[in-house]
Amino acid sequence: MLEVNGWRRRRRDAPLSGYQELCRELSGSGPGTFAELDSVGARSVLRRFSDAWFAAAKRRSAGDLSARFPRRRRGLVPVRWYHGTFTLDGRRVRIPTAKGTAPLWVRLARDVPYPAEQIRSVTLLCEGGRLFLDVTAEVPVAVYPPGQEPDPARVAGVDLGIIHPYAVAGPDGEGLLVSGRAIRAEHRMHLADTKARRRAVARRAPRPGQKGSRRWRQYRRRARLVEGRHRRRVRQAQHEAARSVVSWAVEQRVGVLHVGDPRGVLDIDAGRRHNLRLRQWQIGRLLQILTDKATLAGITVRLVDERGTSSTCPACHRRVPKPRGRTLSCPHCAFSGHRDLVAAASIATRVPGGGPTTPAAVVLPELVTHRRAGRHLPGAGRSRRDPRRPPRAARGSVGPRRPAPPPGGESLAPTARIHNTHRKPGER
Numbered sequence: 001m002l003e004v005n006g007w008r009r010r011r012r013d014a015p016l017s018g019y020q021e022l023c024r025e026l027s028g029s030g031p032g033t034f035a036e037l038d039s040v041g042a043r044s045v046l047r048r049f050s051d052a053w054f055a056a057a058k059r060r061s062a063g064d065l066s067a068r069f070p071r072r073r074r075g076l077v078p079v080r081w082y083h084g085t086f087t088l089d090g091r092r093v094r095i096p097t098a099k100g101t102a103p104l105w106v107r108l109a110r111d112v113p114y115p116a117e118q119i120r121s122v123t124l125l126c127e128g129g130r131l132f133l134d135v136t137a138e139v140p141v142a143v144y145p146p147g148q149e150p151d152p153a154r155v156a157g158v159d160l161g162i163i164h165p166y167a168v169a170g171p172d173g174e175g176l177l178v179s180g181r182a183i184r185a186e187h188r189m190h191l192a193d194t195k196a197r198r199r200a201v202a203r204r205a206p207r208p209g210q211k212g213s214r215r216w217r218q219y220r221r222r223a224r225l226v227e228g229r230h231r232r233r234v235r236q237a238q239h240e241a242a243r244s245v246v247s248w249a250v251e252q253r254v255g256v257l258h259v260g261d262p263r264g265v266l267d268i269d270a271g272r273r274h275n276l277r278l279r280q281w282q283i284g285r286l287l288q289i290l291t292d293k294a295t296l297a298g299i300t301v302r303l304v305d306e307r308g309t310s311s312t313c314p315a316c317h318r319r320v321p322k323p324r325g326r327t328l329s330c331p332h333c334a335f336s337g338h339r340d341l342v343a344a345a346s347i348a349t350r351v352p353g354g355g356p357t358t359p360a361a362v363v364l365p366e367l368v369t370h371r372r373a374g375r376h377l378p379g380a381g382r383s384r385r386d387p388r389r390p391p392r393a394a395r396g397s398v399g400p401r402r403p404a405p406p407p408g409g410e411s412l413a414p415t416a417r418i419h420n421t422h423r424k425p426g427e428r
């Protein structure tokens, strides 16, 4: 595909990017074009290429010129097979290959968690140096005994955040706060580890275009493994966070979750560059995971505008300056409450697709359940403190011992050396 498009580009022809025209090209090129991949697998590569192409085109037309069209060769591309093309036999999956070649048998490390007849597709993908089989299944929505099913009249508001991935305000003054400090610490420590590792091998790094050594390849492999593990850890923690929200909602018999969508406020899709912390937040994924789990539990998720919910006093509806900590205190009416829960309570009263037309009474949570996401992360113990932060001196102590300052206020720091020999005296 890349070669054909490179060739067309040199001939100043329009590139092939639509899925249909790529498929036509594939059937025209005959067997063997995609080596041992069968036509289903080959088409899934075409689909992925086409999607990446149009995503890049969309972002570029929105003004983001950093978006690149897919032109890089990839060793491994995720390939999907649909129901009917593969066979599942216990822990073995038979994946079809091109005519005349032996079929591909994939051995799984554990059983597929769904009955074979519910599985709609499998995707073979490589992530962080490991091979995965991604399974899509049709799963029935949960059924409840009468009187315990989610009540569509009971609405809870959900505020998405970084420190608390989910803050939920229920209809009876009950609330839920899911803490994401462990996830944040994992991000931070991972970044620190990566930087340290990079610094350690920087002088062995081959120059661009130079062939890498075996040691360098091993380092790259190790970096990929660590990266994959980090991603899996964060994803697991995000799933746990969403799971605790949905379990809580089921307990409260909440039938509808109003989720404040911060993407409009933050302008995420308009191609603005964001800082690392905001990129790591992964709002889209948090929303997707929550929606999937809620749907499965029979709870409806509705996205509402969250504008102003964390900066408006719920008691007197006046604007409050953005609080620095977690507590929102109103200077007009002396109201005070947890900022994220206040926002969640206001979000619960919002209507999807419109502003607060009939401002329903904001019910503030009085009884708050606390849950922590990422309990499995290394170092996350039972304490509430950030588990990976270095231990502080004990409370009430004078702190770590430091040498007394030298007399005369002289600094202990090494004296600065200034290299300005290339300048002539007096030159600025």
Ligand SMILES: [Zn+2]
Binding pocket: 313, 314, 315, 316, 317, 318, 330, 331, 332, 333, 334, 335
């Ligand atoms: Zn107020």
